Amino acid sequence: MTINKTALALSVGAALLAGSVQAQENKLYLFNWTEYMDPEIIEAFEEKYDVDVVQNYFNSLPEMFAKLNAGGVSQYDIIVPSNYYVPRLIQTGLVQKLDKSKLANLDNVMAQFQDPAYDPGAEYSAPYQWGTTGIVYNTETFPDAPKSWSLLFDPEVNPDHPFALMGDGQVSMGGACAYLGHGYDCTDMNAWKEAARLLIDTKGRDTFSGFSDGTPALQQLARGVTHVGLSYNGDYLFFKDEDPETFETLDFMIPDEGAEMWVDAMLIPSEAPNPDMAHKFIDFILDAEVGAQLSNYNYYASPNAAAEPYLDAVLTEPPVQPSEADMERLRFTPSLEGDALQTFQQLWSEVQSR
Amino acid sequence: MAYTGVTPSARSRGMVREARHLLFTVAPGATWIVIFLVLPSAYLMAVAFMSNGPYGLPEMPLSLESFRRLAGFGFLGWSPGNLYTLLRSLWQTLVSTGLVVIVAYPIAYYISTCRAKWRPIMLLLVVVPSWTNQVIRTFGWMNLLAPGTPLSNLAEGLGFIAPNMGLYPSNFAVTLGLVYNFLPFMVLPLYAAFEKLDTAQVEAAQDLFASPVRAFWHAVFPQTLPGLLAGIVLVAIPAFGMYVIPELLGGGKGMMLGNLVANQFAGGANWPLGAAGAILMLIATFIGLFAMRRIGKRLGGGEEVVI
Amino acid sequence: MRKRTLKRGLTGFWWFTLAFLYLPLAVVVLFSFNASNSAATFTGISLRWYGRLMGNEEILSAFSNSMILAITSSVIALGIGCLIGYGMYRHRHRKLGWLIVLIYLPIVLPDIVFGISEMAFFVQVHRLTGLLQPGLVTMIIAHVTFQIPFVALIVYSRFVGLDPTLFEAAKDLYATPIKRVVHFMLPTIKPALISAFFLSFTLSVDDFVISFFTAGPESATLPIYIWGAIKKGVSPEINAIATLMIGAVAIAAIISLVFSRRRQA
Numbered sequence: 029m030t031i032n033k034t035a036l037a038l039s040v041g042a043a044l045l046a047g048s049v050q051a052q053e054n055k056l057y058l059f060n061w062t063e064y065m066d067p068e069i070i071e072a073f074e075e076k077y078d079v080d081v082v083q084n085y086f087n088s089l090p091e092m093f094a095k096l097n098a099g100g101v102s103q104y105d106i107i108v109p110s111n112y113y114v115p116r117l118i119q120t121g122l123v124q125k126l127d128k129s130k131l132a133n134l135d136n137v138m139a140q141f142q143d144p145a146y147d148p149g150a151e152y153s154a155p156y157q158w159g160t161t162g163i164v165y166n167t168e169t170f171p172d173a174p175k176s177w178s179l180l181f182d183p184e185v186n187p188d189h190p191f192a193l194m195g196d197g198q199v200s201m202g203g204a205c206a207y208l209g210h211g212y213d214c215t216d217m218n219a220w221k222e223a224a225r226l227l228i229d230t231k232g233r234d235t236f237s238g239f240s241d242g243t244p245a246l247q248q249l250a251r252g253v254t255h256v257g258l259s260y261n262g263d264y265l266f267f268k269d270e271d272p273e274t275f276e277t278l279d280f281m282i283p284d285e286g287a288e289m290w291v292d293a294m295l296i297p298s299e300a301p302n303p304d305m306a307h308k309f310i311d312f313i314l315d316a317e318v319g320a321q322l323s324n325y326n327y328y329a330s331p332n333a334a335a336e337p338y339l340d341a342v343l344t345e346p347p348v349q350p351s352e353a354d355m356e357r358l359r360f361t362p363s364l365e366g367d368a369l370q371t372f373q374q375l376w377s378e379v380q381s382r
Numbered sequence: 383m384a385y386t387g388v389t390p391s392a393r394s395r396g397m398v399r400e401a402r403h404l405l406f407t408v409a410p411g412a413t414w415i416v417i418f419l420v421l422p423s424a425y426l427m428a429v430a431f432m433s434n435g436p437y438g439l440p441e442m443p444l445s446l447e448s449f450r451r452l453a454g455f456g457f458l459g460w461s462p463g464n465l466y467t468l469l470r471s472l473w474q475t476l477v478s479t480g481l482v483v484i485v486a487y488p489i490a491y492y493i494s495t496c497r498a499k500w501r502p503i504m505l506l507l508v509v510v511p512s513w514t515n516q517v518i519r520t521f522g523w524m525n526l527l528a529p530g531t532p533l534s535n536l537a538e539g540l541g542f543i544a545p546n547m548g549l550y551p552s553n554f555a556v557t558l559g560l561v562y563n564f565l566p567f568m569v570l571p572l573y574a575a576f577e578k579l580d581t582a583q584v585e586a587a588q589d590l591f592a593s594p595v596r597a598f599w600h601a602v603f604p605q606t607l608p609g610l611l612a613g614i615v616l617v618a619i620p621a622f623g624m625y626v627i628p629e630l631l632g633g634g635k636g637m638m639l640g641n642l643v644a645n646q647f648a649g650g651a652n653w654p655l656g657a658a659g660a661i662l663m664l665i666a667t668f669i670g671l672f673a674m675r676r677i678g679k680r681l682g683g684g685e686e687v688v689i
Numbered sequence: 690m691r692k693r694t695l696k697r698g699l700t701g702f703w704w705f706t707l708a709f710l711y712l713p714l715a716v717v718v719l720f721s722f723n724a725s726n727s728a729a730t731f732t733g734i735s736l737r738w739y740g741r742l743m744g745n746e747e748i749l750s751a752f753s754n755s756m757i758l759a760i761t762s763s764v765i766a767l768g769i770g771c772l773i774g775y776g777m778y779r780h781r782h783r784k785l786g787w788l789i790v791l792i793y794l795p796i797v798l799p800d801i802v803f804g805i806s807e808m809a810f811f812v813q814v815h816r817l818t819g820l821l822q823p824g825l826v827t828m829i830i831a832h833v834t835f836q837i838p839f840v841a842l843i844v845y846s847r848f849v850g851l852d853p854t855l856f857e858a859a860k861d862l863y864a865t866p867i868k869r870v871v872h873f874m875l876p877t878i879k880p881a882l883i884s885a886f887f888l889s890f891t892l893s894v895d896d897f898v899i900s901f902f903t904a905g906p907e908s909a910t911l912p913i914y915i916w917g918a919i920k921k922g923v924s925p926e927i928n929a930i931a932t933l934m935i936g937a938v939a940i941a942a943i944i945s946l947v948f949s950r951r952r953q954a
Binding site: 400403404406407408410411412414415416418419420421422423425426429485488489491492495502503504506507508510511512513514515516517518519521522523524525526562565619620622623625626630640643644647648653656657660663664667671 | 696699700702703706707709710711712713714716717720769770772773775776777779780783788791792794795797798799800801802803805806807808809810811813830831833834837841891894895897898902911912915916919927928931934935938939941942945946
């Protein structure tokens, strides 16, 4: 009797153990921005490779970086950071080189993304989407809003309506730099100091409602908590499509002083549990039709040249494809390292704590 | 001779058994706490004395840099940001604890004067909101204080806040959130003290002193002091290290020490600096506990203060 | 006369405080039924936000994680804490100052320090040994650590409240220590065990900060999910989940009230 029970317990235990091991093998852990993936693509991938995709989300790049350092490096198979975080991920050894022999669809990528400045030779990363960060504002509150950062930084342009800045310090700092005439991608110490002072003054205004990440900023605007904020072109269109009534009175604008253009890329953490499946996933996204489906869902521009024939019309016009004049004013957020990064962190923490 | 010869060995055998018993009952828990709390805290303290790597992770060699940073010295010279954060934490703790005492005192007294059969229900009513998660409670206040809500409109009408703004996010919202969160922690120990109140003494004091204030001060207050001190410990220590409430209700203006520390880990900024902040918090905690014990002992509330 | 005004004033203050305590929760419940996505205006009753919860796998898994975490950690803490509580009682005449310090440590340590210590430690252990990857296991360990002291103190105070001669009687009655534990000790401290379990459970469900710092990709609990949702800015759904949790707490409150009534009677 006891032996039977023991045997039973053992076999159940073994089955559970085997089950959990098997489950491990058949899973893909995706760590992505919020609202950035078409659920149907996930379903299609799960079906094709008989795998269970577990999705986790982040709202900002610092958050993503911190999670990787706190053990995530061995728990996620794919991460989707923006261009300026790629070099520091490579330098800290948090990501692994891609095995290009497993990525048959790599040729679909547009020429300008084949050898990006943030990852020379594209050895670690494959592009996911690209877009811009601009100002979203309430057109009823600001019927003649200037195409300028002054909507956020000049108390005379916006004397009495709540506004939010971006939670990612580099974007808010860049905006302040652009407003001050130093360009969005400034890295000069004096320009930064001036920008930090502007941000501290701006924070001190009664109508400053807080720092907000890109996607939540839109929700605040929609609910009337703020009247101006910073967000991304694709997210703006995505939520506009979901709730056209509310977004009727909200508009997206790229300030004339310059703003951010970014590329989000797929990378594989260095200790990813399932790198094989991760390569399959990247290749799946780089497929022409899947790439188009992703952009059609997200309202972001596709870095996939082969996807072009399948793209919706809205993706070929502003704000998804910025006008040529705007395009010239867009800059990548500088990728910081060493002393520059330390200086920036100190200035930003000063802004946050004042 | 034989008798005394046996006893010591029997006694020592008994002592060995007792010691083994002690070991058997206490060791599992003690080991658990040592491995999973003492060691981690010790490791965190060690991190505070390491250098900050280029991307925020601790590195060798040992250094005091993170304490200098905490005090506000960076490559840019001294800046007051961290000091503001510290002062803000102290101020919020002080104000919210004070307000909690002011609210909890009459409530605890009132419950103790009600009929015995109602008291458990009344206590339960005070405690139940704290059974919901603190994130949910704080979220409730976000809803209540957002722009356009009746409370915000009222405050706007009275001229307390700028038009179009809500009561949240603000430092005021943080204070309110703290008071809300910690009120039950003060009511319970105070109620326990009021329940044990010696009414004869109070009545004698009422006869002795003409003014009710003096009667309260001489008869009631000393008797409720142990409960008050326990409440202060239970409120002030967690309030000082609060993370969730300033993060959700402060909106970037109300950063407290807990947020400074958490940001160094959750925002990927600087682990050693965060660890140094944690040490500061620990020191404050132990100073607080020690001071309460001393005050409690001096004023004759011989009871254990914590809980 | 003055006494009556005082009493009346206190009664008023009592109701005011209750309103203060329940208003935020009431607003959450009310707006979970709001037809529109607005925090300020109530436009009509609708169940659309509850509809969105249905079949949301993330919420279901967050709920089951919360339950697994709370129950497992409470059971483990009950076992370990019970032993300590008894040990403290049996050996209360010895100098156990170090033990008291150890037991109070998890109680007085600020949540945030607790959470980041565990996180930094688990990361380091994982780097060195490959064990303790962030996830449900690390969360259970962390929760047990803060639950042990409460269980120990409750059990200890129950023992202290007992008549010491009972132990002598039990010694005469039951020959072996095991029988003593089963037939005497466990039945006598049963009320303490029940309340210790409930307290542990509540502490676990109430915790956010420590869970947040020790969680892994698949172990998000309901509070972590709600935190993420607040940070993401989608609000009406949060109202609906929060309302369900408030409902659960209300039921627990009623149950505990009935229990305490019965004990009094």
